């Protein structure tokens with residue numbers, strides 16, 4: 001993150017706190033439908049999920065924050081309750097456990113009185129060549145990034161279709177859910193599954209008035225790499241610049257307000273997706289050339 005971005009984030013946080021304290025309002029934009037929305041965010045303990053929680057509370061949304069780190073989500077909920085007037089609850093849970101998923105949906109409906117938006121953000125990754133991986137690693141990634149999101153959607157649909165503001169599902173996939181790259185095969189597979197599922201579901205749920213937004217971020221400045229199940233791959237390419245988590249959250253919320261179908265984030269992410277759309281054989285050639293020299 002550049003110094004200018006850091007300063008801009010700091011200033012935005014200070015201004016938000018001042019505004020909320022002096023106006024006893026959620027934010028100047030709380031007249032949008034998000035001001036009445038009841039939203040679940042999985043993976044809210046850090047990174048993109050935490051930034052989304054802060055951004056959505058600014059808009060006055062009522063939130064249920066979920067992650068395995070119980071203490072962290074409760075602390076964040078407590079912090080967000082200090083400002084604004086929205087209801088914020090938190091739940092320590094594991095999205096891969098069916099009983100926890102049921103508790104998350106039922107608990108949110110009970111405490112917030114319904115559900116308008118489900119944000120499937122919880123995710124894990126791993127890096128390393130496929131032949132160095134294990135069936136257990138692949139299954140854990142698929143369970144968290146794909147099956148958990150799909151099963152949460154299954155439980156949420158009956159509530160989302162009753163939403164007075166129009167139900168919405170936001171699936172946080174990745175640009176690696178549009179273009180596979182070496183060293184991340186398991187992760188790419190899980191994100192391709194989520195992207196394809198979201199595309200199919202979007203048309204199916206039109207009848208119930210539920211919208212599906214797919215978010216395809218490129219590199220975001222979060223502790224994602226530190227929490228990977230395994231990190232064995234040393235990419236033979238230069239990493240593009242990372243987007244801050246708060247900027248990422250701003251762009252996701254803007255896409256939610258515009259009810260977009262899909263949004264690709266970061267310049268590097270857009271470059272990868274578009275070059276693969278226009279010249280897939282060139283991307284194949286470049287990646288193969290780099291991997292021939294891989295140790």
Ligand SMILES: NC(=O)c1ccc[n+]([C@@H]2O[C@H](COP(=O)([O-])OP(=O)(O)OC[C@H]3O[C@@H](n4cnc5c(N)ncnc54)[C@H](OP(=O)(O)O)[C@@H]3O)[C@@H](O)[C@H]2O)c1
Pocket residue numbers: 042043044045046047048049066067068069070093094095096121122123124125144172173174175216217218219220221222223224225227
């Ligand atoms: N960072 C990037 O560059 C990037 C790029 C493209 C896409 N994404 C996607 O964006 C999403 C958020 O990533 P991030 O960068 O914010 O990563 P992060 O900082 O590692 O956050 C991941 C979040 O998911 C939660 N989580 C993981 N496993 C869980 C489980 N089994 N049950 C409940 N919560 C679980 C973690 O909380 P606990 O550990 O407390 O459970 C944490 O809050 C992921 O789906 C990721 O694939 C990230």
